[in-house]
Structure formats: structure tokens, C-alpha cells
Amino acid sequence: MNDVPVAVAAMPSAEGTAVARAAAVVGGPPAVRCTGLARRFGRRWAFSRVDLEVAAGARLLIMGANGSGKTTLLKVISTLIPPSLGAVQIFGHDAGADPAAARARLHLLSHSAGLYEDLSGADNLLVLSRLLGRPLVDPVALLARVGLAPRPEPVRTYSAGMRKRLQLAALLLKDPPLTLLDEPFAALDPAGCGAVEALISGLSGTVIVASHQVGRAARLCDHALLMHEGAARWQGPAARAVEAYTALHGIDNADGGG
Amino acid sequence: MATTQSGGLRWEHGLLALGLALLAVGHVQGLFFAPAEAMMGDVGRILYVHVPTAWADMLVYTACFGFAVAALWTGKATYDAAVEASAEVGVLYNALLLFQGSVWARPTWGVFWTWDPRLTTSAVVLVLFLGVLVLRRVIPEPERRLNLSAIAAVLAYVGVPIVYFSVKWWRTLHQPFSSPQTVDGSFITPLRLAAFGMIFLGAGLIGLRWRALRRGLERDLATPDLPAAAPALRLPGEAGGSAAGGAL
Amino acid sequence: MALSPTVILRQIGQILSKDLLIEWRARSRGFALACFALTLLLLFSFAVGADATTLRTHAGAYLWMSIFLSSTLLLAQSMAHEVEAGALDTLVLAPISPAALFFGKALANAGQLVLLAAVALPPVIALFDAPLRESPLRLAAVVVAGCLGVAAPGTLYAALTARLQSRQLLLPLLLFPLLVPCLLASVKATSLLMSGDPMHQVNAWLGLLLAFDLLYWSICGLLFGRVIES
């Protein structure tokens, strides 16, 4: 196996499962290592047999239709829900044994806003900055970075797009070495999508994006993983992501029907 | 353990038979052979059913607490089933206790309900453990049901002494009250027989319910078989095998 | 990387101040809650009748019943704003220790309950003609201890029921029986302080309240992590 200094490479295992391997990056553990990861809800498996290594600094797209297990996979990787089988390591820290160490190194931008509806945008950022232990001097500047004006109204009055921008501001505030994004383009207008794209490409560190808007998300990533009905079905360069998605689903979903 | 089907005799059937027999003997003795109580007369005979129920109920709730701690500790379905089984039996005994208590209070004190510390405490505990059973019925996810209902059972049980003391002070700092506790000589034998009867019967009932509940809960909490591995998708131009660097 | 005690203490303070800030920003809700508590006071007197002696004797009971009945709304709300938009996930990932989350939230809830009691106390004294016969400091101690007693199991059960279907029903159903000793002790101590305490019984009730607080603050602190992770 030749080591390629970019992120993720894939090979089918004996059973035909897609197994990803990180290319060796100069020293240091991979950002994410999942071994035999599976999560069930009751008697239904949300996803199973996921072996994944994401090298530090890599950008991985996880694509798949609704119900393919992307969101659950991200939640398990982010330690918000424990896996039913298997283990997750974040930069070498076992998420089950030492969740605090794993959590301190990552942030998840999820469907739910992760915000306090009764607080204004600036208040939310101030509260979060204190909890993170890195006091924020200028919330207005941070809001401006994501294109939000400092409004005194509570988040309850925000539109979906404004919430998404505020979530991104929270992400920039935490600035973790590992960023997990679940459907970052959902509920955004074209201008918003453009802004989010710019922000994501500006992120430092490792990025994992889960999206069914394959074409748009693939441009931000260098590798891609295709999930289908809870199984990893294909892994390869992001350049071929649209092709793989289309091959599996038989429809051209390049622009994600957003 | 293999699930042998109906018909087989098990330890809980032995306990049930023993409990019923002891209870019957104790009650017949208490009803027809023991002398009438000095102050309460024949009505005092209710104590042969009331006091054993109270003792057994206390033990059943203690077992429920133990099972809840074990369930929290291990996460095993078998303890989860035991929590539900013992909470059910505890609630049954508790409801009987309240009924017997008020039936006893009416001729003795002239009212169906007195705010006697024991009676009041057991009413509060009944509601607490009914809450545990209700909670179990509204949580569909098996792991969550195990954790949350065990937590509720632990909180309910550790509160029992403090409930008892508060109610006791509430009464005694107000007005003195005699409680139904006059046990001597000739009353001991039927009381003991009935008490062991209630305890064995309770253990048998818990065992019976536990076995019935355990099957379902073990299936709920067991890890189902993994789905078959899905075949890897191959795009045109991709090499098979273990090629790295992006191609599959 | 376990969180150190100093970090946990700092986090408790941050959670506490965050919850108080949220309640301050949404203070119209707190105002409505206070109005609800006062309405209950009026209802009690209508239900009991205009007999001055009866009302005076039971003034402490009315005060605490209105606090108890309002408390479930307050407790449910304090957990609802963590759950409704997923803020709890952000806290968990910050990472905040579950113990810090519990103690911070429970202290915030206890503080609000004390405030509610302070608002309800003057109307109780005026409406039921129940002036304070003993030291106001001791009444303050009883009110604080009583509110602490409601807050600890209340915060835990609010978290436990926050994501269940019938949470509005389950929270009081599970919580109120557990709070019987707390209610009893608070009402008895308050009544004694209002009507005079010749036998010096208040301290016994206060002791019972403190034992209750100690028991549930410690055990709920231990179990809270299990509640939010399941």
C-alpha cells in the first residue's frame, strides 16, 4: 500500500466493505479513527461496519441520501451519542474513555442550532466564549465575519439562514482542530450558500462535511465517502463523488436538489 | 438459559406454593384460633394480614432498589426486568397495605383514613413507585428506559426514610398518636407464618413476572445481528483490489 | 483529560450566570410566572372561604403550595431552553462536566424560586393577615432551604422528562411525591415563624430540610450525568 500524503484512501475489504485508510501524515495520530463502528436504534441499525481514518488536515465529504446514516455517524464521531459497537478516537484520544479530551478538540454544526432562543446573537456568542474559557472581546466583529448585523432581538426571531450564520460564528469561536458539519447548506439561499462555502474553505484543521448536495460540497473536500442505507459503499477522490452518487442512485443529484 | 416453554416447574413456583401455604395457615390460625386482642377485640385480627404485608412490602422495595442499582451499574436486561417486576409487586402490596390500613382504622379510630405516619408514608411511597412504572411505559427506547426508570427508583427509595421521619414529626409535634404495634406472646406465631408467607409469595411473584418480562427486555436490549456487508461500488476506470490514492 | 475541580467550579458559575441571563432576557416569562403564583394565592382564599382565622393558620401552606405549583413550570422551562434548539449539545461538546451543568442549573433554579417566594411573601402576609412573629432571618433561612430542596430533584426530573412525550404531566407526577418532606418541613417552619414558636420547633424542621437538601443535592449530582447521556 503506497502512502499518499493527502487524506483518505479507500479499499474494499475482503467482505467488500469500504475501508478507508489514512495516508501517513508527518507524525501525529489521525484526526478521526473509527473501528468497526455501528449504531443501532432499537432493532434497526442506523449504520454499521464503518472503518474510517481521517488524517489530520484532510477534508472528507460524507454523502448519502436521507436516512443513509450520515447524521448518526457524525453524532457518534462527535461523542454526542455513544456507538453500539466499535470505538472512536479523536486525535488519538479514545472518545469512550476520555470524552472530555475528544470533545475539546471538535465541534459539530448540526441540524439543531445549538443556541439559546431567548438570547441575542451576540449574547449567545458571549455565553459560549465564557464556557469555552476563551473570553470574547468583540462579538460584533465575529458576527460581521459571518455576515450578521448585531441585532438586540433574541435568536427566536431569526430566519433559518441567520441561525446557520450564527452557528458558523460559534464554530469560528471554538476554532477546533476537527470540524464536523451536518448539511451546512440546508435552508440557505444562494448567497448564503456562497458565504458558507467561503467560510468552510477558510477553516483550518480537519473538516468532515455530511451532505446530500454532493456537487457543492465536493468542491470543498478532497475525499469522499458514500453512505447508503447505513453502509459505506464507496470511497475515493472528491472529484469523482458526483459520479459515484449518480451511479448508485441512478439520478443526477449533482446540485443536490436543495 | 434456554427458554423452556410453559409447563416446567421452576423455583418461583415452589416459592409461590410455599408462600400461599404459609399465608393460609397463618391466616386460619389468626382468624380462628388466636385469642382476640385485648384492646381492639376481633378487629385486631386484621393485623395478621396487615403487618406481614407491610414487612414484605418493605423488603420488596428494598429488592427493587438493589435491582435498580445493579441495572445502572451493569446495564443488563435481567436487572431491568427485575426492577419492573419488583416495582409491580411492591405497588400491589402497597395498595393492599393502604386498603387494609383504612379498613382497620375505621372500627378502631372511627375513620377510614388517619394521617398515621406509617400509613401516610406508604401512600407517598405508592405514588413514587407508581411513577416509576408510569415512566417505564412512556419511554419507548430500551436503554433510556433502563437508565431513567432505575434512576427514578433509586431516588424514590432513598427518600423513604426522610418521608417517614417528616410525617412522624409532623404528627408527633402536633398530637400524640398510637400506632398499630401491639405484638406479644400468642400473636407471634400466626404473624410470623403470615409474614414468611407474604415474603415467599412476593419473591415468587417477582420471579414469575421477572421471567415473563425478561424475555422481551433481553430482546429489546440485545445487539441485533449486523446487516450483511454491502458490496463496494465500483466506478468505471477504478481498479479493483487494494489500490490506494483514491481509486478503488 | 478529566476536568479539574477548579474548572468545574468555574463552569458552575458560568452555567449559573448563563441561566440567570436567559431568564433576565425573557423576564416577561418570569413576570407571568409570578402572576400565576399570586393568582394561586387568591384561589386558595376563595376555596377556603373568608374565615380570617383559618386563612391565618394556613398562610404558610398557601405560600408553599403556590411556590410548588409554580415550580414545575419554572423547572420545565429551564430544561426546555437547553433542549429546544440543541444548546445542550453545544454545552456537552464545550466540554462542560455534567456535574457542573447540574449544580449550575440547580442553583439558578433555586435562586429563581427564592425570588418567587420573596415576591409572594408580602401578599401572603397582607392577604391572610399573618404577620411574622419570629426573626425574618430565620424565615429567610427556611425559604432558602425549602427552595434548595425543590431545586435539586426538580432539576434532575426536569432533565429526565425533558425529551419525553408527556413531560408536562410526568414532571409533577414524579417530583411532587418526592418533595413531600420538603413541603411538610417548609410549611411547618413557616407557619411556626408566623404564629410564634414557643416550643422552639423551627430548628428541628430546618434540620430536616437541610438533611433533605444534602441528600438530594449529592445524589442528584451523581446521577445527572446518566440522565443527560441517555
Next chain:
Amino acid sequence: MNEVAEPVATGVITGGWSYIWAAYGVTWAALLLFLGRALLLSRAPDPEPE
């Protein structure tokens, strides 16, 4: 209800057998009903796992 016992005031309570029968009867009935239900449920065949 002609069997209502004399209240405490007279000292020894006499009679009251209707209360005794009620206490024993309800207790035995409830225990046996619960036992019957438990036996029935423990003999029910395994519901098929899907």
C-alpha cells in the same frame, strides 16, 4: 353495616367481623388475581422477533 364496631371510647372494641372479612377477602382476591395474571403472562408464547 349493623356490624359496625363500637368506637374506642368504650374500651374494648367488639365485633367488626365485616371489616375483617373485607381486609382478608380483598387481600386474597388481589393476590390471586395478580398471581393468575402473572402465570398467564409467563406462559404466553414468545412474540416473534421481527
